[in-house]
Amino acid sequence: MRYIFFSLLLPFSFASVPGKMQILDRQFTSSPNQNLAAEPANESFYTTASHLVQQQINLIARIEQALITPDANQMRSVLGQLTVQTKSVDAFLNRQSKSPKTLCTSGVDLTENFPLAEQLTGSQIKIYCSLYTSNQELLKLSPILDRLLSRRGELALVRSLPLVTGERQSDPALAIAPIQHPQLDKLATPFSAQEPNVVSPSPPIIGRTAKTAIADYVSPIQPAITAPPEALTTLASAKKFLSAAQVEFPLKNQFTNPQETTAILDRFTYDIDPQEPQTYANFLKLPHTGIFRVLPNLAYQRPLNTLQNRLVIDVSGRYPFPLLDNPKGGFTPSLALQLVGDASCGKSCGLRFGLGYQGVDYSFMVDLGDVPLNNLEPKLQAVARSTREFFLNYQPPKQLNELQVERRRFLTGKDQNWNLNQVILADAKAELNHTYLVRSLQFQLPDMILSGRALSPQERQSLGQIQQLRSSDILLAFRPVRRRSDGSYTILWRVLTQFPEPQIKDLETSINS
Template sequence: MQLKLPFFLTSLFSGLFIFPSFANSNNTLGESSDFYKHTSQMVQEQINLVARIEKAIAQPDPNQVRVVRGQILIQSKVIEAFARKQNPGFRGTCASGNREKLNDAEAEIYCGLYASSQELLKLSPLLDRILSRRGELALVRELPLVSGERKFHPVLAISAIERPLLGKKAVPFAIQEPNLPYSSVPTVGIIAKKPLADYVAPIQAALVLPPEALSPLENAEAKLNQTKAVFPQGIKFEDPKQTTSALENFAYGLDPQEPQTYAKFLELPKTGIFRVLPHLAYSRPLNTLQNRLVQTVGERYPFPSLGEATSEFNPSLTLQLVNDNFQMLLKGVDYSFMADLGDIPIEKLDSGLNKVSPSTRELFLNYQPPQQLNAIQIERRRFQTGKGVNNSIAQARIPAKLNHTYIMRSLQFQIPEAIIKNERLTPQQRLQIDTITKIQSSDTVIAFRPVRRRPDGSYTVIWRVLNQLPKPQITDLETYLRY
């Protein structure tokens, strides 16, 4: 049974795609070149479509699902029309492999294209079901108007012409997130005033690739890989996944030459290089849909570890930019303070901080943190508000300056989940009080130096652990447990 398209779509195809016939085995070199040019473009479109389908299924935006659903149909008809131009009996030829009267390479190409399009057509019913469910999350836009048509406002003649565009992100239903001020200071074990009373952030959808979509996508991709191998060596194809990965690395990662530039410094023990991003890179834009199963920027580009990481505790250099200030991304009851040492080579600093002023050395080596949970959080707020110990020397945030060396002391704690979530202990947990209240922690003195500033405001930073101080303790955790 053949699928017949409306007249306006068939006329659209005929206006957009002109397919010369290359079925004659006595093709000239120029005709063969034209064949490879046209078919390479079609193969590239199929490769792009497979990548778009995978992306659309993994995103909660219904408009993207609707786009690929239509593209599958359009490209299948385009490929079928092209194959028929080359060989009216292409279905039998491609099914039986009977290619005596045709150039083998050309037949393999249009047969491979046709086979890949038929595999993708199998996804149409699945995409219809997905679209119906995604329509519960966000507004599904109207289809774009047919080329040449315009839609005016029924009442206001001077209103703008409406041109629906599926490329825009869908508008979510029932999500009106307030633009709350940024705060990186969580509270643990105490009652704190919230910026907005009784506000609960919306739960994002959890989406996975349906099992029934795996086989058609894998088969279509395999057919395309076989087809690409038939083309002459001079014809190259782009991998959208590699392109996306390269663009993402350009936005969030290091340039390949940067570790090479600082290779001599990185040979020193406990050193590293990473990119410090604005804090907005780690947060989801307001009133947008997201698949919560997809790794975040922080998970794809993790902060560098400052010591030996375990399954539950990983002291890290969680440095970020807030209004062009360096600041640590804090969790639990972690806190830190830092100072600007000026244009001092980071290589000249040592564990005794002999190259810094006596007052700075005294603070960063001899400061004693509190040992009570509430006192630690009070101390953290003092540093955050600029009222901490020796505020003239060190602060929790500090202006970012290129080619300046900074020193930081970072205190990080692993607080029991029962305290963080304010949960009651189970009978089994009550028998393990000593284990629960025995926390892991770290107290680290780090030096870092921004060596490059990007146009987006991010910095490439080299860092070095100068000293590992005795692990701080919290002695009153048991009083915060709920029985």
Template sequence: MRHFFFSFLLPFGLIYLPGITLAVGYESQSPLIQNLTSKPTDENFYTEAGRLVQRQLDLMARIEQSLTDPDVNRIRAVRGQLRIQVKTVESFVNRQQKNPQAFCNSQRDSLRNLSPLLDQLTKAPDQIYCPLYTSSQELLKLFPVLDILLSRRGELALVRQLPLVTGERQSDPVLAIAPVEYPDLRNPAVSFSTWEPNLSSDTLGSPAESPQLHLIGRNAKTAIANYAPPVQPAIAAPESALTTLANAKQILTAAQAAFPPEIRFTDPWENAAVLERFAYGLDLQEPQIYAKFLELPRTGIFRVLQSSVYQRPLNTLWNRLQPNVSERYPFPSLGDAKDGFNPSLALQLSGERFQLVDQGVDYSFMVDVGDIPLDKLDGRLQAVASSPTRDFLLNYQPPQQLEALQVERRRFLTGKNQAGILPYAEAELNHTYVVRSLQFQLPDTMLNGQPISSKQLQNIPSSDMILAFRPVRRRDDGSYTVLWRVLNELPAPHIKK
């Protein structure tokens, strides 16, 4: 029988206590309170207890994340880490009290009858290790749930036997000395999903990545006959597990409050939110910096990200119930929603180019007009030097037939339109880009290839706008903070047939 030692599992996370050191001596403020404590306070107690509390917080955050993650190795890792954490807490508490369960239960009952004058007792060691112990015992309820989830995740990816913590030699037909394999749960498990081909060559060629062209209203050949992409799993967190985690977190809050005030703990949930906003969102001060501009009507500010951020990597599992980046940080809306239709500025980065990504029969094109402030532009683009391009932006008339719209869309995507204007442009800081955007809200039945009547076709909501955007900041990851403004709303186009 193979024996496993769980010390090889992922680290419990960084214990970051900003601006303080856990090894801080603490002295009770009252001899009475010191006599009421079961153990004398010392810096070693607070150091060890603080580490255990922080580890337990980090572990609970990782467990919550693993509940909805399709990667089986996440479940395997937190399952082993939970066992180690519970045993470590039990060992620590047993050094403080012979029968911690009975003592902590009696301590909790007696504290209910204490006078508020004895509130300082909450800083006694008993009021730290009791909530810590009770919280860890609450987490024990998760083991059956994690076992079930581990079995379910095994239906999605390979759960192979892990080598011993000391490593195991693997047979190798070439090397004289067989390599040693060590256990590692950091890498995602190998998915059972069918191989997904890279169909990027199916996009119409341009230096920037163009969206795939789907013909509306008629059948078209596909790159691979009868190919259907694998269906991504839908994973919801069990309510019982979420309730257990919430209870354990609430209990552990009492332990955190009992530490000296100079000892602080990091909240992994809050840290995750800050890191996500740092990766995908605006800085909190940016709207304040441009507050004067944002007071103008129909203006806004948002962050333009690389197109790869919105794409799931091939041959990787994804929980389709979890909101993706485009849902958490949607493209800015350009107007007020009418009958569920609200045009947006679908702007991404493709390498070093701004790329307008339109769906259905939508299409857009843009022009770099140089260093012209947004507040100097108007609906007639009078601040832009007179040129055929300016006239084309103002006077272009879209076709009114569905087939002609799709042909026109292809022309713009490939740069073969009569003006040579493209749906992308080189990204330049502090340059202004004027955009003509045409958008149509096609019904789902039409997108699925089902026919609709001429009357329904004519009633499709649509918009035709001239707007401008200006990148005002470039970040190290290549993304831009962009200001935008709607300059003119032209009569909505209609599809006659």
């Protein structure tokens, strides 16, 4: 448990949930000889059985994670752990009875017809047989995991595995070659490695072909992995038998579920604390308000040269951005607020709040200072006059290209001819207990405009429906009320005004071009 906890307190490299499960593998590092060694004759049945049941629960959780993880080392690790665990359980069962299969499948009086190494109660026999049947189910997984390991070898390099105790590798240059140990806790090297660390200086231009940093470069497609149904069925059956065993132990609730623990730690890493909504309950009773945890933008990005199952729900799916309005025809304007900068080095790094939008969406914001969020209302009487007039009277362009030019003005701060004594930007320096005013414009552009592809004949017949643009123009404010050591902030937000939906007049021209 402590390994998982401390791994989550590291700076926001934001390992995914599958990465956390790999840390659990390190807890299964005891030698096979140690697990299979004969225990004292006066061993406590409940002590040994509870240990094996918990190990079985942990192993099932690791196997379930390995089934949907593209890492070959994780699959290889659980394959070895399955062998060790099933042998350990068999050794325990055989010490109680030389024929556990006959004992647990006879359907007769077990205590009278079959000799046991020690007198067992009815509950102990139920635990004994539940362990046996669960173990038999898990043995069915060995060929499945072996087959899946070969498939994982199509994604990442599967190196030859040294002995558990280490082995020397011959080296023509070194007189004494170093001892190489297995390192299954590390991710296997994907074949699609050496991804360039190129950050786009500005958002792509919609409706126009633009140069890229690397000509003709296409980023690798992440694999789509689903667990085999037969494996899931087997695991479900094994868990059912283990659940039957757990209720027979004299101490209730003595077993931990690794998946529940992982879910709790995941919420601890990415979500608000459970008591925070209670702390700000009075504010949250107001209409169009909410509370949200703003994460560094690295939380939503896949690290370079790593594999991820694209079917697994990512951070933005598990903890979605707050909705600013009711969904309309699949269009859901949201507060996609993120932190840009290095979250691990404190205030000196200059973390900034920014909104991560797509297409021609854009926004701009200003730091109002320590202005109470409750003091803001739709007419912005508590805001300086020049800022108030700009945020209330701003009119977005009505042409696609002009919208993108406008977005670059707010991103760069250049060519702003608005007769203001300050530059209005798309982001702002993150400060605790400051209030930020935001004007957010979002558009749901047709897919053929975003992708630049030509219309099919069927799409041209339904061109009128395609041109129905959905958009939003929202004035809101947010206030960070807590900063964590990982760099994330808890914010309160409030929608102040919803302006008329902005339109793009040359959308038909853009589609037909």
